[in-house]
Amino acid sequence: MPTIVVEVMPKAVLLDPQGKAVTGALHRLGNTTISEVRIGKRFELTVEGPVDETLLAEVRAYADDMFSNSVIEDVVSITVLDPSTSSGTEAA
Amino acid sequence: MRIGVITFPGSLDDRDAQRAVRLAGAEPVALWHGDHDLHGVDALVLPGGFSYGDYLRCGAIAAHSPIMAEVIDAANSGMPVLGICNGFQMLAEAHLLAGGLIRNDHGNFICRDQGLRVENTSTAWTNDFAANAEITIPLKNGEGGFIADADTINRLEGEGQVVFRYLGVNPNGSINDIAGVTNERGNVVGLMPHPEHAVEEGFGPDTAAAMRSGVDGLSIFTSAIRALASV
Numbered sequence: 001m002p003t004i005v006v007e008v009m010p011k012a013v014l015l016d017p018q019g020k021a022v023t024g025a026l027h028r029l030g031n032t033t034i035s036e037v038r039i040g041k042r043f044e045l046t047v048e049g050p051v052d053e054t055l056l057a058e059v060r061a062y063a064d065d066m067f068s069n070s071v072i073e074d075v076v077s078i079t080v081l082d083p084s085t086s087s088g089t090e091a092a
Numbered sequence: 093m094r095i096g097v098i099t100f101p102g103s104l105d106d107r108d109a110q111r112a113v114r115l116a117g118a119e120p121v122a123l124w125h126g127d128h129d130l131h132g133v134d135a136l137v138l139p140g141g142f143s144y145g146d147y148l149r150c151g152a153i154a155a156h157s158p159i160m161a162e163v164i165d166a167a168n169s170g171m172p173v174l175g176i177c178n179g180f181q182m183l184a185e186a187h188l189l190a191g192g193l194i195r196n197d198h199g200n201f202i203c204r205d206q207g208l209r210v211e212n213t214s215t216a217w218t219n220d221f222a223a224n225a226e227i228t229i230p231l232k233n234g235e236g237g238f239i240a241d242a243d244t245i246n247r248l249e250g251e252g253q254v255v256f257r258y259l260g261v262n263p264n265g266s267i268n269d270i271a272g273v274t275n276e277r278g279n280v281v282g283l284m285p286h287p288e289h290a291v292e293e294g295f296g297p298d299t300a301a302a303m304r305s306g307v308d309g310l311s312i313f314t315s316a317i318r319a320l321a322s323v
Contacts, residue, residue, distance in 0.1 A: 017198075017199055
């Protein structure tokens with residue numbers, strides 16, 4: 001069954017407190033080369049049947065209205081994974 | 093005067109909000125997130141808690157509840173709507189209020205009695221306060237950092253839509269110490285601190301007069317009653 005992957009990131013201009021906390025942890029472990037970590041979300045939608053343009057339009061709407069909040073986040077990619085070729089097709 | 097309090101899966105201050113409504117002099121009406129019915133109430137409170145376990149984003153899943161269709165219609169038609177903590181997050185997610193709430197900048201949950209300044213006393217939920225009143229009510233959240241882009245912040249500040257501002261040390265990294273905002277019309281108000289926990293002597297924050305005697309939150313609810321009486 002195909003999978004649609006939606007990735008959401010906090011807006012670059014806004015503070016990402018989770019990423020900041022992890023950056024601090026890396027530095028406490030001794031790392032001196034990673035200057036910033038930002039943490040986003042990955043949604044994997046398993047689809048019954050084929051992925052067509054109608055479904056993708058629906059998923060884009062969910063991505064904008066529910067998976068992300070445009071005030072604080074950006075949808076950075078929507079990708080269709082085809083299990084038969086195990087390759088991804090950018091659909092955003 | 094009937095004020096509805098909506099219970100969502102994971103609401104935990106709904107009963108406190110009902111009690112605050114009663115102590116203020118109105119009749120609380122329990123409403124359910126899964127209904128498409130406001131039972132003819134005159135005003136609405138979206139209470140605090142952890143709806144849907146704060147999954148996805150705080151308030152995000154609840155903002156898509158069945159009853160939110162009616163809440164959005166009522167808010168747009170001028171009904172007084174108050175969102176407290178998780179309720180504020182829902183109103184922001186539903187785009188009834190500007191901005192968003194993110195994890196506290198220091199990463200910790202914070203629970204303390206919090207000083208606030210009431211900077212807009214013309215809203216449906218603050219008209220019973222004196223201008224620039226300084227009040228103390230409990231604050232308890234992990235994701236109370238108010239953020240918005242610079243244009244939105246300038247608009248909120250310029251139009252007087254910042255209703256409550258934190259006094260003293262900023263508890264969560266909110267831009268400009270913003271603790272609560274209103275919409276352009278002044279009928280929808282959201283704030284992170286909890287006025288419903290400061291409505292009865294013996295159960296509120298400490299004051300100089302006596303322990304747990306703080307009732308500064310009560311005026312939020314009496315304000316709505318005043319606003320409805322003047323319509």
